[in-house]
Amino acid sequence: MDMGIKKQFIELWNKYFNDAELPITFYYTDEKDHAEIVEPGSVSRCVIGALSKIRKGKSLCFNVESVGCFGGKRYLGFDENIRPNFEYFLSCGIPGKLEGERYKKSPEIVKELMKKQPKFKAPAEFIVFKRCNRDV
Structure with missing residues (x-):
């Protein structure tokens, strides 16, 4: 990476985003x-x-x-590959079997996302x- 561009980016980041990481x-x-x-x-x-x-x-x-x-x-x-029941893992889980991450509201939303997602x-x-x- 061009060090001048990197330096300028960091200066501008600090100027506009204050203490943000x-x-x-x-x-x-x-x-x-x-x-x-x-x-x-x-x-x-x-x-x-x-x-x-x-x-x-x-x-x-x-x-x-x-x-x-x-x-x-x-x-x-x-x-x-994805794990079995991935749509439940990413959403609500399966009570007593699989804890859900709750990243998505429902398994159906996950399935729809997976259909549209490119490999x-x-x-x-x-x-x-x-x-x-x-x-x-």
């Missing part, structure tokens, strides 16, 4: 030396949970083995997350 950036790469590779089980199963470390300034690199949840693997493009394959072996002011 800098944004998290991500990109795909086949090179593993861009950030610390996450070992399976070393961070939260959910990639979203691992973002707290990135928000604090730690750069992390994930691959298919690093991501512990089915949704993360699917949405990052590392796997096309995505990760363009490289790794995805790197870092705060925009970090080089590594």
Whole structure:
């Protein structure tokens, strides 16, 4: 990245967003030396949970083995499969069987979303997350 553009972005961010945290950036790469590779089980199963470390300034690199949840693997493009009853998992759950995440209001909404969602394959072996002011 052009360091002048990066510097200007951070200056403008600080000017207009005061004390707001800098944004998290991500990109795909086949090179593993861009950030610390996450070992399976070393961070939260959910990639979203691992973002707290990135928000604090730690750069992390994930691959298919690093991501512990089915949704993360699917949405990052590392796997096309989804878990059974995914529409319930993402919404209300199944009482006594499956806890729901409550990201969507109903299983029907999830099913409709899944029909419209294009398939995505990760363009490289790794995805790197870092705060925009970090080089590594």
